[in-house]
Amino acid sequence: MIDQLKKFTDSTNFTNALKVTIAAVIPVLVFSYYGDFHIGFKIAIGAFLTYPSDIPSNLKHKINGVFVAALMVAGANLLVNILNPYSWIFYPFLALLLFFLSMISVYGQRATMVSFSALLSIAFSFSHLKTGTEMIENTGLILLGGLFYLVVSLIFHYIQPYRFLELKISECIKLTSKYLKLRADLWDIDASRAEIIEKQLNLQVQINEIHEVLTEIIIRNHSSSGSSNQNRKMLIVFISLLEIQELALSTSFDHSKLQAKFHDHPKVLATYQNLAYNLAASLKKLSKSLENKTKYVSKHALFQDLEALENGILLYEKEFTDEDASEGVLMLTNMRHYAEKQIEKIKVLERAFTLAVNPQDLKGKEKDLEKFLVPQYYPFSTLKENLSFSSTIFRHSLRLTTTILIGFLVGEILNFQNVYWILITIVVIMRPGYGLTKSRSFERIFGTVLGGLIAFGIISVLHDSVIISIFAILSMLLGFSFTQINYKIGATFVTMYVVFIYGMITPNVQDVIQFRIIDTFVGASLAFMSNYFLWPSWEFLNIRLFLEKSINANRNYLKEISIFYNTKGEVTTSYRLKRKQAFIEIGNLMTSFQRMSQEPKSKQRQLPLVYKLVEMNHTLLSASASLGTYVQTHQTTKASEAFNVVVDKVIRNLDYAAEVLRSNEDTSISNFNKKEDLELHFSKLKNIRANELKENPAIDEAEFQSKMQEAQLVIEQLIWLTSISEKIIRDTEKLEKNQLTSGFPMPKTPFWTKNPAT
Numbered sequence: 001m002i003d004q005l006k007k008f009t010d011s012t013n014f015t016n017a018l019k020v021t022i023a024a025v026i027p028v029l030v031f032s033y034y035g036d037f038h039i040g041f042k043i044a045i046g047a048f049l050t051y052p053s054d055i056p057s058n059l060k061h062k063i064n065g066v067f068v069a070a071l072m073v074a075g076a077n078l079l080v081n082i083l084n085p086y087s088w089i090f091y092p093f094l095a096l097l098l099f100f101l102s103m104i105s106v107y108g109q110r111a112t113m114v115s116f117s118a119l120l121s122i123a124f125s126f127s128h129l130k131t132g133t134e135m136i137e138n139t140g141l142i143l144l145g146g147l148f149y150l151v152v153s154l155i156f157h158y159i160q161p162y163r164f165l166e167l168k169i170s171e172c173i174k175l176t177s178k179y180l181k182l183r184a185d186l187w188d189i190d191a192s193r194a195e196i197i198e199k200q201l202n203l204q205v206q207i208n209e210i211h212e213v214l215t216e217i218i219i220r221n222h223s224s225s226g227s228s229n230q231n232r233k234m235l236i237v238f239i240s241l242l243e244i245q246e247l248a249l250s251t252s253f254d255h256s257k258l259q260a261k262f263h264d265h266p267k268v269l270a271t272y273q274n275l276a277y278n279l280a281a282s283l284k285k286l287s288k289s290l291e292n293k294t295k296y297v298s299k300h301a302l303f304q305d306l307e308a309l310e311n312g313i314l315l316y317e318k319e320f321t322d323e324d325a326s327e328g329v330l331m332l333t334n335m336r337h338y339a340e341k342q343i344e345k346i347k348v349l350e351r352a353f354t355l356a357v358n359p360q361d362l363k364g365k366e367k368d369l370e371k372f373l374v375p376q377y378y379p380f381s382t383l384k385e386n387l388s389f390s391s392t393i394f395r396h397s398l399r400l401t402t403t404i405l406i407g408f409l410v411g412e413i414l415n416f417q418n419v420y421w422i423l424i425t426i427v428v429i430m431r432p433g434y435g436l437t438k439s440r441s442f443e444r445i446f447g448t449v450l451g452g453l454i455a456f457g458i459i460s461v462l463h464d465s466v467i468i469s470i471f472a473i474l475s476m477l478l479g480f481s482f483t484q485i486n487y488k489i490g491a492t493f494v495t496m497y498v499v500f501i502y503g504m505i506t507p508n509v510q511d512v513i514q515f516r517i518i519d520t521f522v523g524a525s526l527a528f529m530s531n532y533f534l535w536p537s538w539e540f541l542n543i544r545l546f547l548e549k550s551i552n553a554n555r556n557y558l559k560e561i562s563i564f565y566n567t568k569g570e571v572t573t574s575y576r577l578k579r580k581q582a583f584i585e586i587g588n589l590m591t592s593f594q595r596m597s598q599e600p601k602s603k604q605r606q607l608p609l610v611y612k613l614v615e616m617n618h619t620l621l622s623a624s625a626s627l628g629t630y631v632q633t634h635q636t637t638k639a640s641e642a643f644n645v646v647v648d649k650v651i652r653n654l655d656y657a658a659e660v661l662r663s664n665e666d667t668s669i670s671n672f673n674k675k676e677d678l679e680l681h682f683s684k685l686k687n688i689r690a691n692e693l694k695e696n697p698a699i700d701e702a703e704f705q706s707k708m709q710e711a712q713l714v715i716e717q718l719i720w721l722t723s724i725s726e727k728i729i730r731d732t733e734k735l736e737k738n739q740l741t742s743g744f745p746m747p748k749t750p751f752w753t754k755n756p757a758t
Contacts, residue, residue, distance in 0.1 A: 007291070008481075012167050016054070017480030019156055023047035023149040025473055042138060046145020047152075049073045049121050051480075052113045054153050056164065056213045061110070066153065069114045070146025073121040076101070078139040080125040091405075098122065098404055102397030106386045116427070119400075123423035126408075162230055165217055169234065170291040172210045172241055173349075177283035179203050180248055180342075184276035187269060201590045201618055207245065208587035214238050236352050244283075244345045246579070247338065250625030261328055265319070268312035272335050275305040279342050286349060296353050302343045309336055341629075392542065395535045396432040403430060403530040407523060416522075417515050425523025430531065434538070435598025437531045440487060441524040447491025448520040452513040454492070455499035465504050472500035532600075539596035540605045544735070546585070546592040547610075548661040550617045551728065553578070553585040554624060555654040558721070561628040562647045571632060579628070582621050589614055606735060613731050620724045627717040646718045653725035657732045 008014055024044035031040030053069035054062065079097065083090045101119055105112040121142070130138045182200050185191055218234050262269050278300040289296040313332045386394050407426050411419030429440045455475075462468060479493030495516065502512040560575040593614050596604060 010167070010291070011481075012164060013484050014477075014481045015156065015164070016051075017477050019054070019152050020047060020051040020149065020480055021473065021477045023051070023145070023152040024476065027145065027148065039141060042141040043145035043148060045124060046070070046073065046142035046147075047149035048145075049117050049124065049142070050146035050149045052117050052120075053110065054149075055110055055113055056168070057110070057216055059157065062153070062157070063150065065110045065114065066146070066150045069117045070143055070150065072101075072114060072118040073146055074139050074143035076118045076121040077125045077142055078135070080122055081130050081135045081138070084129050085131070094122075095401055095405060098401040099397050102400050103383060103386065103393060105397075106382055106391075106393050119404075119427045120424065123404075123420050123427055126420040126423065127418070162234075165214075165234060166290055168210060168214055168217075169237055169241075170287045172207070172214060172238075173283050173287035173290065175203060175207050175210065176241055176244055176248075177280045177287060179207065179245065180280035180283065181277065183248055184273055184280060187273040187276070197615060197618070201586075201614065202594075204583075204618075205587045205590050205594070208584055211242070211583075233352050237349055240345050240348045240352070244342060245583075246625055247342055247345065247629060249583075249622050250629040261331070262316075265316055268309070268316050268332060271305075271309050271312045272332075272339070275302070275309055275339050278302060278305050279339070279346065282346055283349075286346075286353065290353065296350065298350060302346065306336070306339055306343060309339065389535065392432050392537045395537050396430075399530050399534045400426070400430050402534055403526050406530075407526050410522065410526070411519075416519060417511075418519055421516060421519035422523040422526070425520050426527050429524055429527040432537055433595045433598070434531045434536065434600075434603075435595050437527055438598070441528045443488040444491045445521055445524050447488050448495045448517055451492040451495025452499055452517055455496040455503070456510065456513050458496075459499070459503045468500050468504055472497050472504075475500060538603045539592055539599060540603060543592050543596060543610055544661045546589045547613055547617070547732070547735075548658050550582075550585040550589040551654050551658045551661070553582040554617060554620050555651055555658070557582040557621070557628075558624045558647065558654075559651060561624060561631065562644065562651075564628070565631045565643065575628075579625075582624070586614075586618055586621055589617060609731060609734060613728065613735070616724055616728050616731070620721065620728070623717055623720045623724060627714065627721070630714070630717075643714065643718065646722060650718075650721045650725045653722070653729055657725070657728045660729070660732045660736050663736075 024047045027043035027047070028037065028040035031037060031043075050066060050070045050073055053065050055065070057065065076097070080094070083093055098119065101115050101122075104115050128138075179200065182196050182203065185196055186193060215238075218231075218238050279302065282298065282300045282302060285299055286296055288294075309332075313329065313336060316332065317329050385391075388394060403426050404423055407422040408419060410416075411422050416422065425444065429437060429444055431437045431440070455471075458471060459468065462471075475493045475497035479490050479497055481490075482493060483490035498516065499513055557578045560572075560578045564571065564575055593610060596607065596610065
């Protein structure tokens with residue numbers, strides 16, 4: 001229990017909640033002491049509204065982002081107060097302001113959070129409209145609160161400058177460990193492979209998200225702060241995690257074939273699975289050590305596990321001497337090679353946390369790191385390009401603006417006491433996707449009712465303002481802590497906080513609870529209905545776009561692998577960028593599928609077929625990564641003409657599949673001939689490779705056997721890639737024939753998009 005509490009209080013969510021709680025509570029306590037509670041409360045509102053913009057990034061972007069958010073929060077409040085008396089201009093201006101603030105989300109996650117803060121500020125403005133000097137004073141206090149929050153955030157940063165990064169690295173190691181464990185689970189004879197693959201895809205989404213955060217912080221810090229020991233350590237750890245993840249994805253075995261082949265010799269597979277589990281367990285222990293700030297001590301003897309696997313392979317080779325055994329030995333050798341590479345990467349991680357980092361460890365890995373960052377610029381053209389119904393952000397902005405105006409009119413016409421609570425509920429709940437809006441609507445209503453009842457019960461028993469103040473502070477802290485973890489619990493504590501505050505300043509707290517529940521219900525209902533009826537962005541409208549992007553990313557990655565195989569040398573920046581993009585796009589595709597599965601059944605068009613395509617794209621990426629990793633980690637011969645012919649065939653298949661998804665016409669758009677024969681059939685590839693090698697008289701028998709092993713492994717991957725690409729063609733054509741998005745414009749997504757679920 002104590003360990004769990006310690007873990008919770010050391011988490012990023014709790015730290016962020018502590019920052020905003022301190023920034024909001026200190027002004028209230030100080031000014032209440034001098035009898036000016038309302039001044040402190042307005043400063044606290046400014047801190048509360050600015051807080052969402054404080055997202056993970058390097059220090060420079062943190063300061064700029066929070067400062068701009070504070071200005072926009074104060075500016076939005078001032079504009080509403082200035083123009084409110086002039087209704088003939090106020091309502092058109094309000095609509096334009098709401099729409100503009102919603103549209104700036106096209107510029108990325110930070111812009112989205114700044115937009116959210118400004119929209120919340122507009123909603124709060126209607127709680128107490130001001131005029132004259134009082135209006136200026138109110139705006140100034142809100143701005144002061146935002147700046148005070150920035151100061152508090154910077155203090156936290158300088159107290160523990162690397163703690164946030166350490167926790168994120170720890171989380172990344174933990175997720176990677178789970179991924180490796182799932183790979184090991186596949187070796188169980190009765191394993192549900194479909195279920196495990198789905199878990200892997202879901203985990204890939206989470207890993208992609210955290211990789212993006214770490215890329216932004218580590219690489220920008222490394223570029224701006226120089227190569228300090230801590231920067232080098234974090235960079236080495238991050239690069240090693242990327243390599244471990246790629247290795248895990250790239251080594252995809254045909255488990256059914258292996259289980260059948262080694263049915264009479266299961267011990268060798270069990271030995272490998274034990275090693276695979278220990279790889280995952282080592283990462284998990286390393287994650288816990290970093291999270292708990294304890295000295296890391298290696299628990300698992302990975303090299304002994306590897307030796308046990310090698311002995312198992314030797315035993316199998318001695319026991320089975322027929323020609324068929326050579327294929328089994330080759331499979332087992334490939335598995336051993338994978339495990340050996342993973343152990344090397346894990347040992348690099350262990351050394352990074354136990355020894356001083358040598359600058360030479362990064363030699364060759366720092367090249368062109370800045371190219372992996374998302375450009376930080378905000379061209380007007382991006383906003384202009386999204387001003388159409390084909391843009392998801394445009395639809396959401398129009399929907400959100402309309403819903404807020406409807407909520408405002410409903411509150412005014414029905415004479416609601418606190419109209420701004422309706423508006424706040426709409427801003428907080430509404431998301432571009434139907435599924436998230438729906439779940440948040442129900443969770444917020446549940447949390448509001450439960451929190452109101454609990455807080456009312458406490459106030460009914462306790463009447464001491466000091467004790468109620470303590471409960472309010474704790475509720476605020478826990479509310480912000482749980483909002484990202486469990487929105488239902490977070491909404492419960494936030495409601496308790498609001499009730500406690502009103503319990504101290506008004507005698508009719510039961511009315512406050514009643515009105516808040518009603519307002520929340522109205523706001524949530526409007527948000528839910530608007531997402532269904534007002535220019536909805538159903539995911540079946542977007543899924544083809546994400547499929548096309550994933551196929552193209554896989555195609556580009558495979559092309560880079562082919563270039564590398566033909567030219568050799570060092571892995572290029574272009575190769576690594578294409579690999580990164582392929583990983584990102586498969587995560588985006590899975591996220592899109594997840595959103596689609598949360599929508600009404602009538603909108604889940606061809607859901608099983610869509611998931612099949614998601615799975616095949618993941619398999620295609622895995623097969624490509626297998627080929628790329630093998631070429632990087634072995635002394636390979638020059639790529640044969642046969643190899644290039646087959647790779648070109650796969651690339652043409654993927655080009656055609658992408659064209660099918662891109663076209664709104666009949667699939668005859670292409671002159672592509674699916675029945676086109678390969679110039680070199682797979683049944684002849686091995687003999688062709690053998691002839692190519694025999695033409696070199698300098699090669700000895702041992703080297704010849706090694707090259708033939710290379711040929712066999714490469715050919716197996718090529719066969720797999722060709723088969724997958726042909727299946728993707730077949731299923732994309734099915735998708736087109738079923739007119740998944742027939743009659744609808746293709747949506748646009750912003751250039752910066754990495755995870756559209758944000």
